[in-house]
Structure formats: C-alpha cells, structure tokens
Amino acid sequence: MAHISSSVYTSHVPAIGAALDLGKTTEPYWQPLFKGFEFSQQWLRAHTPDVIFLVYNDHANAFSLEIIPTFAIGTAAEFQVADEGWGPRPVPKVIGHPELASHIAQSVIQDDFDLTIVNKMDVDHGLTVPLSLMCGQPQAWPCPVIPFAVNVVQYPIPSGRRCFMLGQAIRTAIESFDQPLDVQVWGTGGMSHQLQGPRAGLINKEFDKMFLDRLIADPAGLAGVPHIDYVREAGSEGIELVMWLIARGAMADIAGGKPPRVVHRFYHVPASNTAVGHLILENP
Amino acid sequence: MSLDKPYKDVPGTTIFDAEQSRKGYHLNQFCMSLMKPENRARFKSNERAYLDEWPMTEDQKLAVLARDLNRCIELGGNIYFLAKIGATDGKSFQQMAGSMTGMSEQEYRDMMVKGGRSIEGNRSIKEHK
Numbered sequence: 001m002a003h004i005s006s007s008v009y010t011s012h013v014p015a016i017g018a019a020l021d022l023g024k025t026t027e028p029y030w031q032p033l034f035k036g037f038e039f040s041q042q043w044l045r046a047h048t049p050d051v052i053f054l055v056y057n058d059h060a061n062a063f064s065l066e067i068i069p070t071f072a073i074g075t076a077a078e079f080q081v082a083d084e085g086w087g088p089r090p091v092p093k094v095i096g097h098p099e100l101a102s103h104i105a106q107s108v109i110q111d112d113f114d115l116t117i118v119n120k121m122d123v124d125h126g127l128t129v130p131l132s133l134m135c136g137q138p139q140a141w142p143c144p145v146i147p148f149a150v151n152v153v154q155y156p157i158p159s160g161r162r163c164f165m166l167g168q169a170i171r172t173a174i175e176s177f178d179q180p181l182d183v184q185v186w187g188t189g190g191m192s193h194q195l196q197g198p199r200a201g202l203i204n205k206e207f208d209k210m211f212l213d214r215l216i217a218d219p220a221g222l223a224g225v226p227h228i229d230y231v232r233e234a235g236s237e238g239i240e241l242v243m244w245l246i247a248r249g250a251m252a253d254i255a256g257g258k259p260p261r262v263v264h265r266f267y268h269v270p271a272s273n274t275a276v277g278h279l280i281l282e283n284p
Numbered sequence: 285m286s287l288d289k290p291y292k293d294v295p296g297t298t299i300f301d302a303e304q305s306r307k308g309y310h311l312n313q314f315c316m317s318l319m320k321p322e323n324r325a326r327f328k329s330n331e332r333a334y335l336d337e338w339p340m341t342e343d344q345k346l347a348v349l350a351r352d353l354n355r356c357i358e359l360g361g362n363i364y365f366l367a368k369i370g371a372t373d374g375k376s377f378q379q380m381a382g383s384m385t386g387m388s389e390q391e392y393r394d395m396m397v398k399g400g401r402s403i404e405g406n407r408s409i410k411e412h413k
Contacts, residue, residue: 029397060364064316065309085319085371153364155291155301192400196363197354199296201392202382203400228290230409236297237363270396272351272378 001101002181007260008040009215010133012188014125016274017027017089035278036266038134043263043280044134044142047237048179051097052145053170055246056126056188057152057188059084061120068154069116071166072244073108074123074147075101082122091128091137097144100177104146107173113166123147130188132191133278150242152189156227160242166222167249173212174250187247189240191267192233193274202235203275208267211241212277216262219248231233237274251283257284295409300362308360311348314338315365324372354384 016033061082063069064259065128079094108117127147135142151157167185170277174183191211194202211234214222223245230239253259260281268276291299298304305312314335317323327334344411347355348369356366363380370380382392395401405411 018376060312060316060362061319065305065312065365085324085368151302152314153362154305155299194297194401195377195381196384197296197298198356199294199393199401200385201401202406203396204402204403205399207403209358226292228362230371231297231299231401232289232294236294236299269399271398272376273381273400275400 002183004171004185004250004252004283005182006047006148006184006263006280006282007251008125008131008134008184008186009244009247009277010186010188011190011271011276011278012126012129012272013276014084014129016276017125017277020137021090033268033271036083036101036181036268036276036278039264040134040278040280041136045240046273048142049184050143051100051173051183052143053148053183053185054127054130054145054188055242055243056148058149058241059126060153061124061198062121062149065154068151068205069149070151070158071113072116072121073101073105073114073117074121074149075105076119076121079086079121079123079147081128082124084124089125089128091132091139094127094131094141094147095144097146100174100181100183101146101269103177104170104173107176108166108169109119111169111172113169118149121147121149126188130186140201148246150243150246152243157239158242158282159222160245163242163245164219164249167246168254170246171250172253176247185247187244187251189243190234190238190242191275191277192207192235194235194280195237195273197236199235201268201273202232204235204238205269205275207238208234208277209254212265212267212279213277215248216260216281217246219245219254223249251281260284291382293409300359304360305362306360306379308344308362310338311344311356311359311361312365314340314348315368318368318372327372353380357384373377393412
C-alpha cells in the first residue's frame with residue numbers, strides 16, 4: 001500500500017521564483033532566504049518520494065472568475081507552466097500521477113469532500129516556487145506531482161477545520177492505494193502578508209511563530225482558528241495558511257499514530273511583501 | 285438575518301467576497317484578458333478603446349486608466365487579477381502593493397526590509413475610535 005512519509009510546508013512568493021530564474025540567489029537581499037532551504041534540498045535528495053501531493057492555490061491563472069472551485073485535484077498526465085503575464089517561468093513541466101490522483105478523488109469524494117476534478121490545468125507560481133525552493137533548478141522535477149488547488153482568492157474560502165479534516169481524508173485515500181508508493185504531502189502559501197490596500201506590507205512575526213508552534217504541537221486546536229483571526233493578524237493574503245492544515249491533517253499522529261519529527265524549521269522576513277515560513281515534518 | 289462580515293472591521297483592507305466579486309466581474313475578466321500577449325499589445329496601443337470593449341462601469345475604466353489600485357479594489361477588483369495590469373506595465377507585486385499605501389516605492393521597500401508594517405494599531409477600525 002502507499003504511505004505518507006513526510007510533509008513539507010513553505011511559502012510560495014512569486015518574487016522568489018523570479019530571483020531564482022534571474023540568477024539573483026546570491027544577492028544580499030536573497031541570500032539569507034535561499035540559505036534556509038539548503039538543508040531542505042539535501043534532505044529532499046536523500047528522501048525523494050515517488051509522488052508529491054502538492055496543496056497550493058491558483059492566483060487568477062488557471063481559474064478566472066468564470067469557475068471558482070473550492071478544492072480542485074489535478075488528474076492529468078502533465079501540467080504546463082502558466083504564463084502569469086510575465087511569460088512562463090523557465091522551469092520543467094509538471095508530470096502528474098493520474099492513477100493515484102483519480103484514486104484519491106474517488107476516495108475523498110466518497111468521504112464527503114466534493115472535489116472538482118481537473119484534467120487540463122496550467123500550474124502557476126503557487127506550485128512551481130515550492131518545487132524550485134526544494135529542488136533547485138533541475139532539468140526535470142524529481143518525481144510526479146499531484147496538484148491540489150484550493151480557492152483562497154475569493155472569500156469565503158474553506159475554514160481551517162475543513163482543510164484539516166480534508167487532510168485526514170486524503171491520508172485515508174493514499175493509504176488505500178494498492179501500490180507501494182512513498183508519498184509526501186506539501187502545504188504551501190503564507191505566511192503573514194497583505195498585498196492590497198493601505199495596510200499592504202503587514203507582517204506579524206508573533207502570529208507566524210504561534211502558527212508554526214501550534215502546527216507542530218497542536219494542529220487540531222489551530223484548525224479551530226477562525227478566518228477573521230487570519231485576516232486581522234496575518235493579513236488578507238495570510239489566510240493562505242489554511243492550506244498548511246491540509247498537509248498537517250494527513251500526518252500519522254492525527255490518525256492515532258506518533259507525533260512527527262521536526263526535521264527543519266526556518267523563518268525569514270521579507271521576500272518581497274511576505275514573511276517566509278518553512279517546515280519539514282517526518283512521520284516516525 | 286444578514287450575513288456576518290467581521291472583516292469589514294479590519295482597517296485598510298477590502299476582502300474580495302462574493303459581493304465584491306459580483307461588482308468586479310467584468311473588471312477582473314478584463315484583467316485576465318491581459319494574459320494574452322496580443323491583448324496586452326492592443327491595450328497598450330489604445331487603453332480607452334480596449335476598455336470600451338468591456339461592459340465595465342465608467343468609474344472602473346477611469347480607475348484602470350489612472351492605475352488607482354485602491355479605487356479598482358473598492359470597485360470590485362482583486363489584487364491577483366489587477367496584477368495582470370501591473371505585468372503589462374512591467375511592475376512587480378511589490379511596486380503594486382506599495383502604490384496602495386501612500387508611500388514611495390523606496391519607503392515601502394525599506395519598510396519591508398525592516399520587517400514590514402507592524403500589526404500594532406492595525407488590527408481593528410474600532411481601535412482608532
């Protein structure tokens with residue numbers, strides 16, 4: 001059977017992608033950020049999974065206002081890199097895992113989560129920046145990736161509790177797949193940031209620290225934090241953090257197993273407008 | 285009973301909810317059209333004529349022409365859609381975000397390098413009353 005070995009959490013700021021693509025990673029502004037991911041790249045090379053289930057959000061690229069799915073699972077064989085208006089990022093296309101993705105869709109929908117199934121979708125920086133941070137600049141990504149897009153653009157977005165429960169259903173689905181696959185679940189977005197209005201530029205280090213602490217040690221309690229607390233404390237775009245709860249909900253301790261091991265923790269301000277947070281948790 | 289919208293109390297912030305999305309539908313879809321290079325070229329060659337192809341309100345068109353992003357957001361725009369205008373103009377997300385704060389580009393960049401805008405005093409409109 002397939003199993004979930006680890007979960008990875010990271011922000012997905014577009015300027016990070018631009019810094020990589022334009023060769024700016026050693027500039028003083030960017031150097032501390034990329035240094036925080038050096039360990040992570042070594043770790044991923046040593047722990048390359050068979051499949052990455054990558055939770056992210058689309059930023060008005062694959063989805064306009066014509067159709068707004070709350071939860072969308074990519075079941076295609078491959079996904080092209082989106083042109084977000086600056087031209088597509090010069091990164092490899094994303095190879096999917098249609099068999100596992102379809103299996104997860106079937107299982108999770110029967111578990112009362114009404115996913116939208118997407119067979120054609122370009123993937124934007126929300127998905128490709130985490131891959132770049134964790135993999136560097138390879139010719140091809142190290143394994144297939146199942147894109148899982150969450151609506152965090154048009155309010156109301158799903159609650160933290162809903163995301164946490166969905167993660168548990170995804171775990172059940174993966175563990176019932178009849179192939180011995182090593183799967184990682186990644187949660188991306190955040191941390192505190194606001195891109196709009198006179199309050200743009202908001203950063204709240206105390207909130208971010210609290211979020212990281214509780215994501216590790218008290219995820220069920222953290223899942224009860226209401227939307228308004230994210231908006232008020234972490235900024236209008238900081239609400240992306242609910243997506244981390246999907247990945248956390250998929251870890252073994254939530255299903256009665258042992259707590260995960262914290263392999264790596266990193267935090268840096270700023271990347272453009274945003275606080276960058278990063279965690280790697282391994283199941284025991 | 286009306287819907288609860290506690291986020292209306294967050295200062296300097298407009299949450300893109302279903303009501304804003306309804307108001308801004310054509311404005312945001314105009315922005316999406318700028319993802320195609322040929323549309324960006326047509327928009328740049330005659331902005332007003334391109335905007336007139338869309339069933340947007342006059343206020344929305346004027347806000348786009350003025351690149352007044354706060355006004356665009358008030359009229360139903362969403363930052364991820366409005367970013368397509370910024371891309372057409374060659375502006376970064378940081379330049380766009382900073383333009384809404386009343387700060388210069390350098391002041392905004394410096395604020396971010398120093399750790400960003402503090403949460404203190406920015407939690408609630410009620411704090412200011």
